[in-house]
Amino acid sequence: xxxxTYSLIKLTLGVIATxxxxxxxxxxxxxxxxxxxxxxxxxxGWALVALWKxxxxxxxxxxxxxxxxxxxxxxxxxxxxxAILLPIGMMGYMVFNKKHAWMSRIPIGIIxxxxxxxxxxxxxxxxxxxxxSSMPTIVPTRWxxxxxxxxxxxxxxxxxxxxxxxxxxxxIAVITVLAVLSxxxxxxxxxSKFMQGVTKSGRYLLMxxxxxxxxxxxxxxxxxxxxxxxxxxxxxxxxxxxxN
Amino acid sequence: MATPQKVPGSLNIPRExxxxxxxxxxxxxxxxxxxxxxxxxNNSADLYKVLKxxxxxxxxxxxxxxxxxxxxxxxxxxxxxxxxxxxxxVKIALMSGAxxxxxxxxxxxxxxxxxxxxxxxxxxxxxxxxxxFIGFFPGIEASLQSFSSNLxxxxxxxxxxxxxxxxRSVMESPVFNGINRIEDISAYIIVTASKTSRIAxxxxxxxxxxxxxxxxxxxxxxxxxxxxxxxxxxxIGLKGAYDMESMMAYGLxxxxxxxxxxxxxAKVTDPIEGYTGxxxxxxxNGQKYIxxxxxxxxLLITAIVLGNIETIRQRRRRxx
Numbered sequence: 001x002x003x004x005t006y007s008l009i010k011l012t013l014g015v016i017a018t019x020x021x022x023x024x025x026x027x028x029x030x031x032x033x034x035x036x037x038x039x040x041x042x043x044x045g046w047a048l049v050a051l052w053k054x055x056x057x058x059x060x061x062x063x064x065x066x067x068x069x070x071x072x073x074x075x076x077x078x079x080x081x082x083a084i085l086l087p088i089g090m091m092g093y094m095v096f097n098k099k100h101a102w103m104s105r106i107p108i109g110i111i112x113x114x115x116x117x118x119x120x121x122x123x124x125x126x127x128x129x130x131x132x133s134s135m136p137t138i139v140p141t142r143w144x145x146x147x148x149x150x151x152x153x154x155x156x157x158x159x160x161x162x163x164x165x166x167x168x169x170x171x172i173a174v175i176t177v178l179a180v181l182s183x184x185x186x187x188x189x190x191x192s193k194f195m196q197g198v199t200k201s202g203r204y205l206l207m208x209x210x211x212x213x214x215x216x217x218x219x220x221x222x223x224x225x226x227x228x229x230x231x232x233x234x235x236x237x238x239x240x241x242x243x244n
Numbered sequence: 245m246a247t248p249q250k251v252p253g254s255l256n257i258p259r260e261x262x263x264x265x266x267x268x269x270x271x272x273x274x275x276x277x278x279x280x281x282x283x284x285x286n287n288s289a290d291l292y293k294v295l296k297x298x299x300x301x302x303x304x305x306x307x308x309x310x311x312x313x314x315x316x317x318x319x320x321x322x323x324x325x326x327x328x329x330x331x332x333x334v335k336i337a338l339m340s341g342a343x344x345x346x347x348x349x350x351x352x353x354x355x356x357x358x359x360x361x362x363x364x365x366x367x368x369x370x371x372x373x374x375x376x377f378i379g380f381f382p383g384i385e386a387s388l389q390s391f392s393s394n395l396x397x398x399x400x401x402x403x404x405x406x407x408x409x410x411x412r413s414v415m416e417s418p419v420f421n422g423i424n425r426i427e428d429i430s431a432y433i434i435v436t437a438s439k440t441s442r443i444a445x446x447x448x449x450x451x452x453x454x455x456x457x458x459x460x461x462x463x464x465x466x467x468x469x470x471x472x473x474x475x476x477x478x479x480i481g482l483k484g485a486y487d488m489e490s491m492m493a494y495g496l497x498x499x500x501x502x503x504x505x506x507x508x509x510a511k512v513t514d515p516i517e518g519y520t521g522x523x524x525x526x527x528x529n530g531q532k533y534i535x536x537x538x539x540x541x542x543l544l545i546t547a548i549v550l551g552n553i554e555t556i557r558q559r560r561r562r563x564x
Contacts, residue, residue: 025263043345050344054380063401067411118389122446126474129449133472213464216481220317220460222270222540223482226533227316229270238275 011236018228060085134177136170137162176205255554262547269543273536279527280534282507284496287470288487289509291455291477292496294431295328296516302430303335303419305378305391307444308350309342309436314459319353320485320529321457322435324492326354327526330361331519334430335419336375341384342440351377364523372406376417384440388447396424426451431476433457441466441475449474457484482537485530492518493526 020035066078088107095104142161162170182195183202190196238244284292298304306329310318329336338354340346358369369375379402381387390398396415403411414420423429431453434441441456442465448454449469453476458466460481470478479488494506495518507518519526 022267026260047344050347050380051382054344054347055382058379058402062403115385118385118447125449126442126446129472129474130468209464216460216463218544219483219537219541220314220481222266222537222544223316223460223533224314225266225316226270226274226536226540227319227529229267229536230274230529230532233271234274 008240011240015232015236018232022228134173136173138167138171138174140164140167179205254558255550257547257550265543266540269539270536273539274532276535277532278535279531280538282486282490284487284491284507284509285480285483286509286511287467287478287480288484289491289496289512290470291457291479291484292328292488292491293512293514293516294453294455294477295325296332298332298334299430300332300334302428303337303423304329304431304433305337305339305426305429306350307339307341307432307434307436307440309340309346309434309438309440310459311343311345311349311437314437316529316533317459317481317485318435318437318457320482320533321479321488322350322353323357323528324485324488324530325433325435325457325479326357327361327519327524328488328492330354330357330369330374331365331524333367333369333374337378337414337419337429338375339378339381341381341387341443342436342438344380344382347377347380360525364521370407372404373418376414376419377404378402378414384443385447388444391426392447392451394424395426395428396420431455436462438462441469445469445474482530482533486534487530489527489530491516492524493520494518495520 017035017038020031021039023029024032060082062076064078064080064082066076069075088110091103092107093104094100094102140162142163145164147163147166179198179202181202182190183199183206185199190199306325308322310322312319326336336354338347338350340350354369354375355371358374362368371377378399387398399420400413400415402414404414404417406412406417415423426432426448429452432444432448433455434444435457437459439462441458441462445454454474455477456466456469456475457479458481460483463480463484466475466478467480469475479485490507494500496516497505497508497513498515498517499505
């Protein structure tokens with residue numbers, strides 16, 4: 001088939017699939033169901049092939065079986081000790097058999113053990129810089145309200161100092177961290193009016209945070225729709241069908 | 245989903261009408277090609293600064309974990325990023341760790357941009373010599389842990405085709421010349437629509453310069469890592485893509501021929517050049533999608549305002 005024709009057919013199917021999948025916004029229908037199943041089938045089939053070609057074959061099978069020399073390349077010896085991984089991996093599927101389900105705990109235990117050991121260091125590596133950044137300077141070291149415009153001469157000096165506006169921003173951040181943390185004190189009853197006010201403000205601050213996250217999420221969903229509309233009206237209709 | 249009961253005398257805008265309005269707005273505005281004024285975010289400016297100042301003698305590892313489903317955001321970011329890396333002649337070691345479709349999507353994008361750049365510069369950007377695919381790692385936690393311990397050992401068994409089409413160890417590629425440890429690379433860049441950026445930060449943070457390009461959904465939680473310095477630069481969502489494209493088109497804090505600085509930032513104050521040659525593609529999907537995004541947001545705000553007005557009206561009517 002002519003590559004141009006093939007490409008046009010491929011794009012047209014993409015357009016029909018897009019309309020099919022969005023048709024659920026009107027109501028549940030068979031056209032949507034059809035394209036949903038096509039999508040799931042394609043994704044599943046692709047995943048199987050990709051897992052074998054991109055992962056299992058190069059990372060496990062080729063190491064186990066070795067390879068014969070290709071033109072200009074070198075062969076590699078096989079190490080059959082890699083075959084041990086197969087029965088260990090297969091044990092995971094024993095979870096479907098009541099009598100032998102205990103076997104599935106062996107690979108799960110290995111994975112959990114490795115993961116738990118890694119987490120000790122990972123936790124510190126992930127959160128220690130964030131602990132530090134949650135405790136910024138709240139006392140200004142320069143008594144000018146705003147940071148002046150940077151020049152090549154004062155660039156390093158600016159970074160060393162905290163200006164009043166920056167200190168206020170840092171203070172808000174510190175208060176937010178403390179208020180939000182206080183909201184999660186569930187072990188003791190907070191009777192003081194002050195602490196009740198702090199936890200309440202923590203709840204409101206959390207809600208503001210969730211609102212910001214929701215706004216960002218909505219923008220992303222819009223962008224995905226815009227991309228699909230661009231695909232249909234510009235890439236398919238305008239550029240391919242009308243040749244603009 | 246249950247259909248809300250119609251109240252006599254109220255607006256009663258059906259859900260389908262709102263969806264239809266959204267489709268119309270997004271469809272019409274994709275044809276409107278105007279440049280909206282843009283104030284570049286600090287995180288995007290830092291990202292651009294790091295990319296422009298990157299050590300070109302060492303490769304970057306580019307973890308691409310997005311697929312066509314987030315092409316609107318991640319695709320625009322990835323294109324801008326790869327355009328910068330190829331124009332700067334930085335070698336790329338490409339990998340994926342989240343979705344089996346991700347490697348092919350990324351490879352296709354690199355090949356397309358390599359051809360596009362060659363038309364301008366005349367310099368080819370070849371697979372194996374300039375960029376290499378180092379693998380798809382479904383168990384990304386364990387893989388990154390082994391990268392962190394010994395990069396050469398972790399990758400020596402992974403193969404890619406050389407220029408003659410022969411499969412060879414990726415560590416034999418010119419991309420990895422003189423590279424043995426993760427500390428030897430110039431940056432670890434992750435383009436993702438999921439939490440894989442966090443997994444990478446957990447294992448590699450502090451060992452190598454890390455940069456992130458994430459979707460709007462992942463933006464708020466990834467921003468913490470930028471604030472704490474674990475990510476040296478960050479692009480978030482479509483705004484991040486548009487920021488990058490704007491800086492590529494006009495430079496950052498760089499005056500044009502008439503002495504006007506079109507794109508500036510308060511945090512990154514040193515001037516950083518863009519790619520001002522007319523043949524370069526700078527403003528791409530980030531710029532094309534930002535106008536419809538504004539239209540969609542205005543529609544959303546209008547719907548919220550109308551909904552609130554209607555709620556107040558109904559409450560007043562109930563209370564007499």
